[in-house]
Amino acid sequence: MAKILRRERLVPNVHLIEVEAPRVAKKCQPGQFVILMPDEYGERIPLTIADWDPEKGSVTSVILVVGTSTHKLSLLQEGEEVPVYVGPLGKPSEIKKFGTVLCVGGCFGIGAVYPVARALKEAGNKVISLMDVKANYLLYWEDKFREVSDEFYVSARDSYYNCKEFVPHTVKNLIKKRKIDRVFSIGCTYLIYTCAEATRSKGIKTMVSLNPIMVDGTGMCGACRVTVDGKTKFACVDGPDFDGHLVDWQELFSRRKFYFNDEIQSLNYWEKKEFS
Amino acid sequence: MSENKKELSPELKERLKAEYNQEWRQKLRTSLKAKERMKISRVQMPERDSEERNKDFEEVNLGLDEEMARREARRCLDCAKPQCVKGCPVGIDIPTFIKLIETGDFVKSVRKIKETNTLPAICGRVCPQEEQCEVVCNLNKATGSPIAIGYLERFVSDYEREKGEIFVPQTSPSTGFKVAVIGAGPAGLTVAGELVKKGHQVTVFEALHHEGGVLVYGIPEFRLPKKTLEAEVDYLRKLGVEFKNNFVVGMTATLDDFKKEGYDAFFVGSGAGLPRFMNIPGENLVGIYSANEYLTRVNLMRAYEFPKYDTPVILGQRVAVIGGGNVAMDSVRTAQRLGAEWAGIVYRRSRKEMPAREEEIHHAEEEGIEFHLLTNPLRYMKDENGQVKSMECIRMKLGEPDSSGRRRPVPIEGSEFTLKVDMVVVAIGQSPNPLIPSTTPELEVGKWGNIEVDWNTMAASMEGVYAGGDIIRGGATVILAMGDARTAASEIDKYLKTKKRKKT
Numbered sequence: 001m002a003k004i005l006r007r008e009r010l011v012p013n014v015h016l017i018e019v020e021a022p023r024v025a026k027k028c029q030p031g032q033f034v035i036l037m038p039d040e041y042g043e044r045i046p047l048t049i050a051d052w053d054p055e056k057g058s059v060t061s062v063i064l065v066v067g068t069s070t071h072k073l074s075l076l077q078e079g080e081e082v083p084v085y086v087g088p089l090g091k092p093s094e095i096k097k098f099g100t101v102l103c104v105g106g107c108f109g110i111g112a113v114y115p116v117a118r119a120l121k122e123a124g125n126k127v128i129s130l131m132d133v134k135a136n137y138l139l140y141w142e143d144k145f146r147e148v149s150d151e152f153y154v155s156a157r158d159s160y161y162n163c164k165e166f167v168p169h170t171v172k173n174l175i176k177k178r179k180i181d182r183v184f185s186i187g188c189t190y191l192i193y194t195c196a197e198a199t200r201s202k203g204i205k206t207m208v209s210l211n212p213i214m215v216d217g218t219g220m221c222g223a224c225r226v227t228v229d230g231k232t233k234f235a236c237v238d239g240p241d242f243d244g245h246l247v248d249w250q251e252l253f254s255r256r257k258f259y260f261n262d263e264i265q266s267l268n269y270w271e272k273k274e275f276s
Numbered sequence: 277m278s279e280n281k282k283e284l285s286p287e288l289k290e291r292l293k294a295e296y297n298q299e300w301r302q303k304l305r306t307s308l309k310a311k312e313r314m315k316i317s318r319v320q321m322p323e324r325d326s327e328e329r330n331k332d333f334e335e336v337n338l339g340l341d342e343e344m345a346r347r348e349a350r351r352c353l354d355c356a357k358p359q360c361v362k363g364c365p366v367g368i369d370i371p372t373f374i375k376l377i378e379t380g381d382f383v384k385s386v387r388k389i390k391e392t393n394t395l396p397a398i399c400g401r402v403c404p405q406e407e408q409c410e411v412v413c414n415l416n417k418a419t420g421s422p423i424a425i426g427y428l429e430r431f432v433s434d435y436e437r438e439k440g441e442i443f444v445p446q447t448s449p450s451t452g453f454k455v456a457v458i459g460a461g462p463a464g465l466t467v468a469g470e471l472v473k474k475g476h477q478v479t480v481f482e483a484l485h486h487e488g489g490v491l492v493y494g495i496p497e498f499r500l501p502k503k504t505l506e507a508e509v510d511y512l513r514k515l516g517v518e519f520k521n522n523f524v525v526g527m528t529a530t531l532d533d534f535k536k537e538g539y540d541a542f543f544v545g546s547g548a549g550l551p552r553f554m555n556i557p558g559e560n561l562v563g564i565y566s567a568n569e570y571l572t573r574v575n576l577m578r579a580y581e582f583p584k585y586d587t588p589v590i591l592g593q594r595v596a597v598i599g600g601g602n603v604a605m606d607s608v609r610t611a612q613r614l615g616a617e618w619a620g621i622v623y624r625r626s627r628k629e630m631p632a633r634e635e636e637i638h639h640a641e642e643e644g645i646e647f648h649l650l651t652n653p654l655r656y657m658k659d660e661n662g663q664v665k666s667m668e669c670i671r672m673k674l675g676e677p678d679s680s681g682r683r684r685p686v687p688i689e690g691s692e693f694t695l696k697v698d699m700v701v702v703a704i705g706q707s708p709n710p711l712i713p714s715t716t717p718e719l720e721v722g723k724w725g726n727i728e729v730d731w732n733t734m735a736a737s738m739e740g741v742y743a744g745g746d747i748i749r750g751g752a753t754v755i756l757a758m759g760d761a762r763t764a765a766s767e768i769d770k771y772l773k774t775k776k777r778k779k780t
Contacts, residue, residue: 023523023528023529024528027527027528027529037485041584041585041586042586043577043586043587044485044577044587067586068583068586069586083485084485084522085522086483086522086523086524086528087524087527087528088527088528089524089527215569215572215573215577215587216483216484216493216572218483218524218527218549218709218711219549219550219709219710219711220493220547220548220549220550220551220568220572220709221551221566221568221569221572222550222551222553222565222566222568222569223565223566223569225560226560227560232553232555232559232560234550237549237550237710237711248560250662251560251561251662254561254562254661254662254663255560255562255662258562258563258590258661258662258663259588262582262583262588263588265583265588266582266583266586266588269583269584270583270586
């Protein structure tokens with residue numbers, strides 16, 4: 001059981017959830033994740049840690065509402081409890097002084113890449129942050145990012161930011177202008193894939209935080225296996241960060257989308273039950 | 277299994293003898309001639325009809341009734357030198373509990389078992405008695421059909437639970453020592469029960485959201501109902517064991533953190549992680565599960581009740597399960613119950629070499645599972661959605677015995693053929709869970725990632741740390757894990773006593 005300290009909508013369909021988890025808060029490092037279940041019927045969902053406060057004993061994640069379990073999470077109120085909250089899981093991101101680093105986030109990954117950017121800044125890097133959104137009203141945490149970034153960019157496909165670019169173009173433009181030593185990318189699979197593709201020709205090492213489907217999240221079930229450099233890896237214990245140039249993306253895409261129909265069926269069932 | 281049949285300890289020998297010489301036992305023994313006892317035929321386990329049971333998850337075996345149990349108990353010759361106890365990894369006083377059944381005192385019988393085994397309802401269901409206690413039964417040598425020890429063990433523990441007469445023994449006065457048990461699987465539950473009875477304060481840390489380990493995520497409902505497991509866990513709670521679920525030792529806290537928090541001793545029973553694969557082309561296609569994932573989705577996450585539960589599972593119509601162990605049988609019978617038109621086993625050796633229990637193989641055959649024996653997969657082919665659509669296999673023949681003593685399977689050249697499948701479950705074993713070894717550098721680890729222990733004491737290379745079950749064995753059975761756990765518990769108790777001496 002873990003108590004919800006805060007749950008708020010950051011932007012449409014994206015929610016912040018802060019949970020009382022003192023043990024987890026004491027241990028977590030950038031790039032790690034937690035697994036939680038919204039109720040006893042729910043799925044075990046992995047969520048990258050977006051922030052934590054060891055003194056308060058709280059851990060924050062950002063969720064994108066997609067299937068039944070994330071819908072349920074988005075309805076939880078302060079003071080309610082989730083039956084399962086476990087972590088921190090996975091290997092932390094590699095943080096050290098690389099020189100100039102580029103942190104790319106999109107959607108829930110904006111929250112998730114924040115502690116990575118912060119730690120990289122603390123390690124003495126020049127940090128460039130690039131957030132990808134469809135439209136300006138989908139951006140959040142800009143002020144938090146500006147605090148830990150030397151430069152801050154947004155790629156958006158609306159007129160507000162005066163740019164109609166998707167992330168790979170912006171990344172290509174950025175790496176054309178200067179030497180970037182390392183790229184970190186968190187977000188939907190397509191975003192991190194295009195990010196890795198954008199840096200491939202220049203050979204800039206690009207770490208992507210993979211989000212395959214998981215079940216137990218502790219190395220027991222093998223649901224999250226991905227092929228990296230021709231070898232099978234388990235994202236939950238070997239990752240979630242991997243070298244994006246070595247990931248078998250097509251396999252990951254097909255494994256990720258496989259339960260779409262089940263998700264729709266599950267959501268219909270739950271909505272009918274919950275709202276009728 | 278030779279390592280199980282160790283000589284009995286002098287203390288156990290003494291106890292068995294004292295029971296054997298009790299007046300009621302002597303009377304009972306002479307009340308019926310051995311010849312008459314041997315005339316009674318072995319009881320048949322009542323089971324549900326195969327055509328009915330292969331469509332749902334209700335338990336297959338129905339259990340004995342009182343009449344059947346007492347009749348079966350009468351068959352036991354009450355030997356002066358019982359071999360059965362030697363075959364039991366936890367050293368249950370088998371003759372006494374059976375003779376108590378013969379007298380009709382079922383409650384006293386189960387209490388006898390619980391002196392040495394905290395989880396009889398589980399062992400009575402999932403232990404391979406046919407290669408442990410029953411195989412060495414003197415009646416087996418004499419008549420070819422041993423006492424049904426497993427059925428009787430199950431009978432008395434179910435009797436106690438169903439009659440609501442669960443007895444919670446007095447624990448020893450508190451010693452003030454704190455023990456952390458890592459993993460609430462068969463090994464962890466056993467250690468916890470033993471040590472709490474000795475007056476130690478025991479906390480069990482479990483990574484998943486239910487206690488039981490493989491008993492809850494692996495073994496299906498039709499073999500071990502969850503309510504049976506829950507009752508056993510509840511019993512431990514009543515004894516005073518504290519459970520902390522959703523706690524991944526190694527990540528949420530390390531053994532070092534626990535030391536600082538005042539824990540005096542540790543038992544690591546973190547089990548098997550990392551399912552093994554064959555590393556053949558196409559093995560990561562959609563529709564190919566490890567047995568762990570498939571069974572976890574269905575059992576722990578209850579995908580068989582989807583969409584009431586949110587976790588889905590592929591409902592394969594043509595399902596091949598790779599492997600010949602109990603986990604393979606559980607997987608293939610699960611697929612059948614989830615509506616597969618065709619569900620089959622693909623195993624590279626012959627039926628004789630299958631590691632699964634005879635009862636499980638037999639049940640699977642009855643339920644219409646097809647066996648492709650002496651067959652090995654070579655690669656998997658996908659359809660336009662990236663899902664597996666067929667597998668190429670090759671026929672095998674048996675060659676010379678390998679290191680395991682079983683004849684090595686050799687491919688027959690040119691015998692390749694294709695099986696049409698839309699789901700595959702790979703059930704060829706797993707490696708020990710890496711989380712504790714990788715976060716506890718002081719622990720010595722073997723080449724398979726297993727924690728190294730002294731097999732006589734179960735002590736690991738770090739002071740005060742003991743280990744047992746799949747984390748030291750790789751992939752074994754519930755009862756071997758429980759046997760390790762019993763040894764470890766008694767050694768931990770000894771260790772704590774010496775610690776006390778040091779303290780004072």
